[in-house]
Amino acid sequence: MIVNEDQRDILAEIVNTGIGRAAAALNDMVGHKIHLNVPVVEVIDEEALRKKWLEADDSPISSVLMEFDGSFSGNAALVFPPDSASVLVSALTDESPVAGEMDALRMGTLTEVGNILINGVIGSIGNSLNASMGFSLPTYIEGKLAELINHTQHKNTTVLVANTTFSIDELKVKGEFILFFELASFKDLLVVINRELAL
Amino acid sequence: MNMAFELLHVIPDGACIIDGDYHVIFWNKRLVQWSGMSQESVLGKNIMELFPSLLRTKYRLRIDQVLDNGPPAIFSSQLHHHLLEFTRPDASIQPQQVTITPIDSRDNQTLALFTIQDMSQHVRQIASYKKLVNDYETELNQRQSLEKQNAKLVAAIDQAAEAFVITSSTGNIEYINKAFTQQTGWVLDDISQKMSYFDYQASHHSMASNQVKQMIHDGDTWQGRREIQRKDGSLFSVSISIAPILNHLGVVTHAVAVQEDISGQIKLEEQYRQTQKQEALSTLIGGIAHDFNNLLSGMLGHLYLAGREVKALPKTAERLKKVQAVANEAAEIVQQLMTFARKDEIEKRKFPLDSFLKEFIKLAERVVPESIQLSIDFEHGDFACQGDAERLQQSLLNIVQNAVDSSTQQEGSRIQLNLQAFDVSEDSHWLVKHPVLKHGRHAQITIWDNGPGIVSEHLERIFDPFFTTKQMGSGLGLSVVAGNIKHNHGVVDVESSAEGTQFHIWLPLLQENTLQSEDPTYLAADESKLVLLVDDEAMVRETCSEILESLGYKVLEAEDGQDAVLIMEQHTDDIDLVLMDMVMPRMNGPTSAKHIRKMSPNLPIIFATAYDQTLSIKDTEGFENSILIAKPFHPDALQDMINRFLFQS
Numbered sequence: 069m070i071v072n073e074d075q076r077d078i079l080a081e082i083v084n085t086g087i088g089r090a091a092a093a094l095n096d097m098v099g100h101k102i103h104l105n106v107p108v109v110e111v112i113d114e115e116a117l118r119k120k121w122l123e124a125d126d127s128p129i130s131s132v133l134m135e136f137d138g139s140f141s142g143n144a145a146l147v148f149p150p151d152s153a154s155v156l157v158s159a160l161t162d163e164s165p166v167a168g169e170m171d172a173l174r175m176g177t178l179t180e181v182g183n184i185l186i187n188g189v190i191g192s193i194g195n196s197l198n199a200s201m202g203f204s205l206p207t208y209i210e211g212k213l214a215e216l217i218n219h220t221q222h223k224n225t226t227v228l229v230a231n232t233t234f235s236i237d238e239l240k241v242k243g244e245f246i247l248f249f250e251l252a253s254f255k256d257l258l259v260v261i262n263r264e265l266a267l
Numbered sequence: 268m269n270m271a272f273e274l275l276h277v278i279p280d281g282a283c284i285i286d287g288d289y290h291v292i293f294w295n296k297r298l299v300q301w302s303g304m305s306q307e308s309v310l311g312k313n314i315m316e317l318f319p320s321l322l323r324t325k326y327r328l329r330i331d332q333v334l335d336n337g338p339p340a341i342f343s344s345q346l347h348h349h350l351l352e353f354t355r356p357d358a359s360i361q362p363q364q365v366t367i368t369p370i371d372s373r374d375n376q377t378l379a380l381f382t383i384q385d386m387s388q389h390v391r392q393i394a395s396y397k398k399l400v401n402d403y404e405t406e407l408n409q410r411q412s413l414e415k416q417n418a419k420l421v422a423a424i425d426q427a428a429e430a431f432v433i434t435s436s437t438g439n440i441e442y443i444n445k446a447f448t449q450q451t452g453w454v455l456d457d458i459s460q461k462m463s464y465f466d467y468q469a470s471h472h473s474m475a476s477n478q479v480k481q482m483i484h485d486g487d488t489w490q491g492r493r494e495i496q497r498k499d500g501s502l503f504s505v506s507i508s509i510a511p512i513l514n515h516l517g518v519v520t521h522a523v524a525v526q527e528d529i530s531g532q533i534k535l536e537e538q539y540r541q542t543q544k545q546e547a548l549s550t551l552i553g554g555i556a557h558d559f560n561n562l563l564s565g566m567l568g569h570l571y572l573a574g575r576e577v578k579a580l581p582k583t584a585e586r587l588k589k590v591q592a593v594a595n596e597a598a599e600i601v602q603q604l605m606t607f608a609r610k611d612e613i614e615k616r617k618f619p620l621d622s623f624l625k626e627f628i629k630l631a632e633r634v635v636p637e638s639i640q641l642s643i644d645f646e647h648g649d650f651a652c653q654g655d656a657e658r659l660q661q662s663l664l665n666i667v668q669n670a671v672d673s674s675t676q677q678e679g680s681r682i683q684l685n686l687q688a689f690d691v692s693e694d695s696h697w698l699v700k701h702p703v704l705k706h707g708r709h710a711q712i713t714i715w716d717n718g719p720g721i722v723s724e725h726l727e728r729i730f731d732p733f734f735t736t737k738q739m740g741s742g743l744g745l746s747v748v749a750g751n752i753k754h755n756h757g758v759v760d761v762e763s764s765a766e767g768t769q770f771h772i773w774l775p776l777l778q779e780n781t782l783q784s785e786d787p788t789y790l791a792a793d794e795s796k797l798v799l800l801v802d803d804e805a806m807v808r809e810t811c812s813e814i815l816e817s818l819g820y821k822v823l824e825a826e827d828g829q830d831a832v833l834i835m836e837q838h839t840d841d842i843d844l845v846l847m848d849m850v851m852p853r854m855n856g857p858t859s860a861k862h863i864r865k866m867s868p869n870l871p872i873i874f875a876t877a878y879d880q881t882l883s884i885k886d887t888e889g890f891e892n893s894i895l896i897a898k899p900f901h902p903d904a905l906q907d908m909i910n911r912f913l914f915q916s
Binding site: 134136157160161171172173174176177179180183186187190191200201202203204205206 | 332336337338339340341342343344345346364366368386389390393396
């Protein structure tokens with residue numbers, strides 16, 4: 069499967085638009101400006117991705133993962149370093165930041181945040197590509213970044229990964245949106261993208 | 268009813284399903300239990316009407332999104348607390364996490380499944396956990412604060428200038444601070460747990476120490492002075508304050524002792540006592556000397572006159588001379604006592620101390636036998652000073668004589684005399700003892716001998732009058748030295764050990780190049796002058812009058828100052844000189860002199876006193892052409908003085 073530059077660019081633009089809308093929703097929630105970086109889009113083997121992430125960063129993460137399917141399928145994750153997750157939840161609930169592990173209430177809060185933002189991103193992408201989508205319930209996951217792949221449905225496959233980092237400077241919070249698109253649905257997605265390019 | 272829906276009755280969460288018009292089509296048993304609303308009363312009803320808060324945009328939009336087959340929506344308990352308001356038995360509102368998921372109906376309509384999770388248990392657990400954490404943090408903060416405070420206290424005690432010792436209730440040392448180590452040389456490692464603090468105290472305190480131990484054991488405090496043994500075995504004096512440390516039950520577990528080195532303070536106290544003693548002796552001796560002076564004045568006067576009257580009787584004249592010699596000796600002794608008591612006059616002259624000492628050595632060689640090696644060591648420099656050289660010579664000779672006396676018994680005896688400028692920076696221990704040395708330049712004369720030394724019990728008494736260790740000694744030698752040196756505004760001190768004795772004398776030095784030669788010219792007598800003699804002591808007045816007459820002067824006598832003024836009024840132009848006592852009834856000497864000076868401004872006045880001259884100097888120094896002399900005075904000296912004044916006028 070080869071993704072050319074044009075396809076990659078339009079995919080990055082679509083992802084960027086979706087994440088931009090999600091960032092606007094997060095901005096409304098926390099009342100601080102969200103700084104977004106340009107998405108990095110790559111096609112990579114799942115095992116290679118796991119190895120790459122293991123080598124890149126072995127730090128623990130707090131994340132919210134949602135599965136989507138329909139015209140194309142995959143997973144979307146909102147990932148934070150635990151400290152940033154804690155600060156973000158505290159900012160939303162007007163509590164003092166709490167060190168240590170997240171409790172059930174705070175997990176619920178972060179899950180709702182992930183739910184809103186991922187809905188925004190995927191919903192926006194679906195609208196852009198005029199595709200109908202189905203979603204699973206969001207799941208809160210703690211662990212290492214590389215372990216996140218274990219919770220997705222596309223083991224031993226090649227995936228298209230779109231990765232966007234963001235930060236809330238006033239709260240010293242940083243995070244990451246990661247979108248995995250399954251190979252099986254990839255062709256369909258490219259068809260849709262090609263249709264868009266043709267327009 | 269759909270079978271799948273029926274399953275929702277057995278889940279632990281609340282579940283309800285609404286259709287696209289918000290009508291409730293399923294309401295599980297958990298919700299019946301939580302809401303108190305039966306299925307019949309809810310089914311078919313608009314959920315927005317049942318729970319009006321759902322009409323708020325933030326809820327309705329997301330519910331609509333689900334009903335539009337959009338993604339599921341989660342409402343967390345922290346951000347919303349609850350979506351459906353259920354009151355719990357304790358009247359509080361149930362906290363909930365609500366998930367709304369789209370599901371398809373048989374007729375392809377999108378329904379919304381509300382799953383409501385009761386978060387009460389989580390909220391309680393988390394509140395309990397937070398309280399626990401909060402309590403722990405508070406305790407941790409308190410502990411850290413206490414630790415900081417303790418560290419501060421420990422640092423303060425460890426670095427305190429006073430020694431701190433913490434002992435067990437039985438006196439065993441458990442802690443000593445740095446000051447204790449500095450004072451004693453002991454470090455904590457040296458101290459066995461079995462070693463009691465009281466073991467460091469001198470053995471003669473042992474009985475009292477038992478009482479102190481008992482007092483501390485009983486919870487009382489104790490303060491006092493003790494001698495403590497250093498690691499090198501030497502003893503030093505300390506002031507100790509011991510207090511018990513009680514536990515929460517009021518039982519003595521430890522004791523804390525604060526120990527201050529008071530060796531310096533004790534030295535100062537001893538020095539002060541010594542000064543007080545000397546002052547008391549001075550006062551006593553001064554009073555006795557005054558009375559003796561007056562008696563001797565009369566006695567010597569009469570002896571002088573009797574001697575002139577019995578020239579024809581050689582044997583009687585000879586006897587009178589012998590009596591006069593004895594009386595003169597007595598007067599000399601009184602003079603020495605007056606020197607100690609600072610009651611005689613000092614003749615201050617400027618002289619170079621180094622030249623003076625070179626001359627003195629020639630004199631000293633006469634009293635030092637050949638068996639003793641006498642050496643000198645002078646530092647070059649300007650040693651101009653002012654004082655009574657004769658008395659300084661007498662003092663140095665006294666010290667040298669003592670050195671000779673202590674050295675003659677042994678072979679290889681040596682006496683050395685040093686002169687050097689006193690270096691303030693190097694001799695700081697003398698500055699502590701004699702702060703006066705801080706001001707101005709001083710010469711330091713040291714007379715050292717390698718005799719057996721002076722025993723420590725005698726050292727503090729050697730300057731006392733009549734204290735002697737010699738069988739034939741008068742005990743006045745060193746007391747006269749002390750008096751003389753004080754009169755010269757100097758300081759004398761002594762150091763002694765088994766290796767020998769050192770007397771140090773410090774004398775104030777003048778500014779450089781201030782020496783001027785003083786050559787007093789004594790003039791011949793002028794015997795045709797009229798002297799007004801004023802003294803309230805009849806015997807002194809009569810004797811003195813006879814002496815003056817025998818010297819060829821004419822004399823008018825006055826009984827006191829007032830009488831003198833009356834006589835002066837009658838003989839203003841005739842009187843050539845006034846010889847006047849200082850202390851008299853009705854009108855004293857200085858007051859009378861003021862009246863006399865009004866009548867005759869330049870009239871010479873000789874003030875005489877049997878008291879401390881230094882006390883009278885201020886009263887007489889305002890009078891030009893006057894002098895203050897001490898009684899008794901020798902007739903020849905008196906004649907010289909009168910003639911000098913009369914010649915000047």
